[in-house]
Amino acid sequence: MGDLEKHLSKNIVFDCVVKVQPSAELQIKTIAGSYHIEPQSDLIIATIDEGKSLMVEFEYQDDLILPACFIQTTIIYTALSGERRIRILNMCLPASDNYDNIYADCDPEAMATFFLKRAIRINQDQGAYRMSEELNARCVQMFTAYRTMVHDDDPSPSAFFLPHSLKLLPVYVNSIQKLEAVSGGSEMTVDDKAYLIELIRGMRVEDAMPFIYPRVIQISQLQLEKGEQLTELPSRVRANYKFMNNREAYFIDNGVFLFIWIGGDCFQSWVQDVFGVDVYAYDIKSVGNVLGYTLQNLELQGRLPLNNNEHSHAVRRAIELLPHGIRERKLIVVCQKSTLEPWMNSYMAEENSGDDNMSYAEYLHTLHRNIVDKIKEKKVLVSEN
Template identity: 50%
Template sequence: MTTAALESFAPWDPRTYQQGSGASQQLQQHSQMPSEVKVREEDTNRSGLFETGFPYANLPPLVSTFTFAQDSGNCNSKFMRSTLYKVPKTDAIMKETQLPFAVVITPFAELNIYEVCQQEIKEPPVLDFGPQEPIRCHRCRAYLCPFMEIGERSFRCGFCDTFNQFETADFTDFKNRPDLRLGVFDLVATNEYCKHGRAPKEPAFLIMIDVSNNSFSIGMLPLLCHNLEKILRNLPREADQIESSIRVGLATFDKAVHFYDISSASPKMLVVCKQQYLLTIPKYTFSADFQEPFVPMVDGLLLPYSEALPGLRAALAEIPKIFSQSRTTETILQPVVQAGLDALKCADRAGKLIVFSTVLPTYDAPGKLKAKNDRSLLGTDKEKRALVPQEDSYTKLGEQCVKSGVTVDLFLFPNGFIDVATIGQLSAVTGGSIFKFQNFSAQKDGIRMLYELQRHVSKKIAFDCIARVRTSTGIRPITFTGSFHMENSTDLEFATIDENKAFLTEIEHDDTLKDSAALIQTAVLYTSMTGQRRLRILNMCLPVTSDYHQVYRLADPEALTAFMLKQAVQLYRDKGSAEMKKSLSSRCAQILATYREKCSEGAPPSQLILPESLKLMPLYVNSILKNDAISGGSEMTVDDKVWQMELIRGMRTEDVMPFIYPRVMPISDLQMNEKEELKELPKLVRASADFLDKTKAYLIDNGVVLFVWVGAACPRTWVQDVFGVGATNQIDTESGLIPEKDNAHSRALRRVIQLLPRGIRQRKKIVVFEKSKLEPRMKTCLVEDGSGAAKSYVDYLVEIHRKIRNLVS
């Protein structure tokens, strides 16, 4: 038996498993199975400095391990993370193992304060070589990078082996060029890379707010108007900027679209509506044409924040007064986006439309949608019908937006069906985001919404992007997953990409790899926040091998999980639930069966053997299969399900992992006195009810929702200190708020919540006490447990082991 095989024995034998065993037996079985919590604890030994490696990229630590990467020639894994860090030499190995070769790409990922790229500069350097075009291979068009072989006056391309001559002007001080030393850098693009051969203008954000009766009744409109001025102070800027270069504009809508001239402290309003008329009232002018929305103003519509502030402040103060008596309950949406797009096009600016909408657009206008109730179809063979758009006009409008570099972000506040499947295409195609606040209450959800908006408008962001992934000879990208538009097989068009947005590409073999390395380069042409056209270049070099042991040893379990989750959603959309579940489980079994066959010869047939790097794979796959976005039935709404599927589309690996396996941590034993400081999160426990002690309280976090679960026997002193009541069944579970009390228990709980890693969304807090009506919802986060048709971790591992034995035999 090989050493690798001995190191990979899972300390659990399925022969010991008995269904229907008692609690102590279940705990024993749990302790014998690979533990996600233990794996993460052990990986903290890799915390601190992480050198990305050269010439080959190093396998990165887990995303939960705090590291600061030093760019050694391969890019930081925050930018590109591969499922494999040793690439099989032949396609035959790929097919036999069924391991996917894929890369999760987050081109503008946020770096932590300790990251080092070049001479301790936090951001990737921006290289400006003047009028000289970026140096590229004349055959494959790859950009100069550390994996090019430099000669006296030429270089050999590492991607296609072509020799390229340098122009005379190029050949200067090559040893000190950052693009030959770093895995990620930006190049200032010449005019040849700009639309129409001219430099772009600064981008703009156009805020478009629903002012129908619905927006008043839920409190969204007055809350937003009162706080928007402060929120826009946080517009993103580059490191050397005092003020953001991004322009801001304001519009409102109901059955019409109202644009605001905010160039003075006495703003003017112009309206696009169905009736053809011109009406003037003090301070405001209304003009009209609805079927072909036009931009009523350019000057005064989009201004830098400091110039816009007096007019913006005045307009936001007046808007609630102007529309306070509105009885309009039907609204439009497609003409709103069309008008906003036209506004940015006329201003010749890329940017964002940030749209706040409260109801399904049912008014008789382009994009009118019908209310439908397909909730009963969820979890059935017919559920695919409920998850597709009603019509394609929103998708086509999104494609128009992409061509002009305009993203659509949707902030939705529905009390009923709003058809995320249809209107969500505006965001899915343009690279935008959807934020959904079901049954919004300003008192309960207002603070969360404002923090969400502030965080969203302050993200570092790139505009009007075109991305292409190039690979060395013998491999090529074949599929892409994310929020973008494609008109050909190579170029991905994003109206914007922010620091939290990722896309994924799967790579396949064209031929046997003849070189010892496989190269991947992602190039993103984009407009910066200052309006400068640039190229971001990301580079990765991976070693090639024919050794199965090495392929498995250097597989990345988290990038692989991200791939499996995104593939599951796509299979679910294309082929339905049953086919998707069968495909994922079969692939999981094949990956592990090939390891069993190739890397652990001579082991007892009954022994379950898992590769050390992928020993949690059955747990993660089972968690994917149980995720609400895939397996949720009629207990959830169609809009909720589609929203989660759209959320997954652009998820980074950092967000995938807690979404699939939530963090569970005890918090009732913690205290923080007034002058003390809590610096670390409590130790995690496994996501199973077997590990919840009813005498304690726990936080359960998946990055979207944060549950506070209080056991029935939790000490009364803790319940009193935190919630101000004498018993668990008196806790207010409706408000979603955690009171701010001046005591050690309350301070500790609120501090732990502050210490949680940033989630993909501003977390919705839900307080649950044991056996309350909300507990079943919380238990969906306990992914090691079974419920209904969903298998427990134990049961699924038994099933996978059975499949492995069948495949091997």
Template identity: 30%
Template sequence: MCPYMQFIEGGRRFQCGFCNCVTEVPPNYFQHLDHTGKRVDCYDRPELSMGSYDFMTTVDYCKNNKFPQPPAFIFLIDVSYNAVKNGTVGIFKQENPDVESNIRVGFVTYNKVLHFYNVKASLAQPQMMVVSDVADMFVPLLDGFLVSVSESRVVIESLLDQIPEMFADTRETETVFGPVIQAGLEALKAADCAGKLFVFHSSLPIAEAPGKLKNREDKKLVGTDKEKTLFQPQVSFYNTLAKECVAQGCCVDLFLFPNQYVDVATLGVVPTSTGGSIYKYTYFQAPSDQERFLNDLRRDVQKQVGFDAVMRVRTSTGIRATDFFGAFYMSNTTDVELAGLDCDKTVTVEFRHDDKLSEETGALMQCAVLYTSCSGQRRLRIHNMAVNCCSQLADLYRNCETDTIINFFAKYAYRSVLSSPTKNVRDSLVNQCAQILACYRKNCASPSSAGQLILPECMKLLPVYLNCVLKSDVLQPGADVSLDDRAYLRQLVSTMDVAESHVFFYPHLLPLQKLDVESMALPMAVRDSEERLSRGGVYLLENGLNIFLWVGVSAQQELLQNIFGTPAFSQIDPNMTSLPALDNPFSKRLREIIESVRAQRSRYMKLMVVKQEDKLELIFKHFLVEDKSNSGGASYVDFLCHMHKEIRQLLS
């Protein structure tokens, strides 16, 4: 009997979670029970004692009834003039891919044409093969393209050293993009394996080739009914390509280094549909940005990932999964297909309650993911969860999770901008929030004056967090926010977990002047408002993508000496991206905190030092989310008054 069968109550039958076949259990299945009715081998079998566990599958759960090959990593590097000029091409020789021993790697460089490299261990030097026919992409070599890092390390290092020299004098400004992904896909098909493409790209692909794009940046459309087109891909080519990638288990991670518009909304289609990631380094300059890029690349290569995955969610009677949010592809209403699934990705599932639920038995949910590990094993991971049910609205409001609600609202809204004007999306969010709070006021709260705003204990912060979503750059951008940044953030939030989205919408603001170097505890965070900043203080603010050190103009000399090695505010260098390693307890503890915060986030955050009344302070104040924003977003106090008015209208 297959070990990943679900027990069907009322008989000795099990049903397969994927093919739905039914198997009768062996007659002796229930014979080894203890006096309580529990199996004596309960703790020897993970499916009997754990909520989450993995199974090794049989060959029946593999494509074409054949166990998979270990996945491969392919690095595709833009070597056009822009990429050489900003220094990204030269950085690669500093970083050799450190991957699992059984993962093979391959290398391609490109501009208007593609260059494939033979890095077989037996070669004295890498060999280049050029494919100029980008309209009909093929892989010019098989033997020597995908190799073991440990066996071919010398040849790979030689290649990475030579690439900057080979293209140092290039004047080629045009690039392709579609054929680059096609090349990686064809290479994985030829090797009959799944894998990941790491694409490093710098400019809008305007060269004549499949997937060619035009510049459609038009800020006049912002705020109009046509604004939604800016979030949609401008050609269907990449949707089709994404579908082909998912079928092969080809995940795409995209590293962007743009100096101008590159149409992230279109280029991001393949990464987003295949379970991949997008990293964006606008106006990249190697001296100040390479640490961030190399840390992101290193973590991306080394993090846990599964390939060629299919996820299915099942529930007990009374509830059902109705919608899914994240980076994946769905060809039907039940199977979530992920060419790659890593530890930084979250799939959000919306459940609908459409039948009676029992308070005694609660509701049951199961998530099953069939995937290929980095070692080439086909596995099935199961998550089982039982949740309590209640019949009283007051119990529901008493146990709700505001952070989870905001995570869902943000993803729902960010997807809605693909089909609706942003104003309609914002109005819909306000209405949903007002309905939730009005329902509580009407059915759960004690009678009180209509002029009094009453919120559930667990939802006291719902208005402040919702206001952060409403005036975020995606839904209410300032004049200086680019269309690419909005598309990038929209795609990024779609895969965030609850902890990430919480700090993204409401950043942490720590008063460092209250830091106790003798304690491992952090100082109590203060509210994100300018009025909470003291001119004599130093504050650390982070939101998962950015980390700022704000220095008040009247900060104590001793504090400045401990942090920067200078007692004078005027001598602090605002261009520094790392703090000096000073020999004092405060400096050591602060640097530990910054590294600890960075380690908790999926992206490496570059440190920005902001001196009060300096020009960078405008950027910093953008993240003080309780204040009124430059784009017209309401302050928290004003929004609270607006929500109160909406609730009263619903109740009147």
């Protein structure tokens, strides 16, 4: 019902034709989004609403004209009233040849969202290997340029410098490559993957970021006595099992799925309070599959049962405080060491979720090594010339 209410009340337009025109020195390199492109470079989009976005990558081949460049976007659409209308958006963006300013003003979340949409497209057209190759090459290129143009005076060739604005980009890029919507997985059906691909194509930055790096929040310590109010969520935990206690329970929220992870040593009284299931017959740690199956077969319908106790009230209120996503989240209960845990693990951004994937620490080490090799190659070319 939540999805139905949202779809009936949102602002939406139909039969859209979009044209993006930059100033003369810029050229469109890549467009990421859900669209069909016509030969005359017009973008055809069936519907546009407040939950969709289109991302455009520009490049310049001539000298960039300082101090600004201009982009005009024209949208012709049919309104709900049936009228055909036009909207023109003009942007004036500052241009700079100072590398310090360029890197200081980078938006890592916008870049990560663009990389996510590009990963979907490249994986469909050229496969997972080529997708990983391009994302990693872009990161190496960006950070090598930062090292050589901003910190070139550092005497140590192996020093690892990341711009402050982009220090989280490696963990985002590594997480993108592990997502099932990008790389696939044995647990994912063709229909599920097609659904997520189309969802990602139109995602806004604020919706894509929790999908790339989920919110992990401890919930087993929350209690609401009668008359009390919960106004904010507890602090987030890093998406890594090292920071999760198996005596506790956690939300793992990516905006599409809401996992409730129950540690193997979590208090059984808490599980009974929240889910209304008599779990004293179960050992959560050893038979997580049985307990997980029992919980999943409750008629939750995306909501927890309403039990009259302080733990149940607190967890239900915590769900209400989560930021609104593009869809009503699907609630999935995962017990530690159950068969669902490897699938949930694919959304844990800093974890190694398979033989072909790297943890964040491993990926950062590989990225550093590739940057050092790239710098050495450049120095060899310079010395030879």
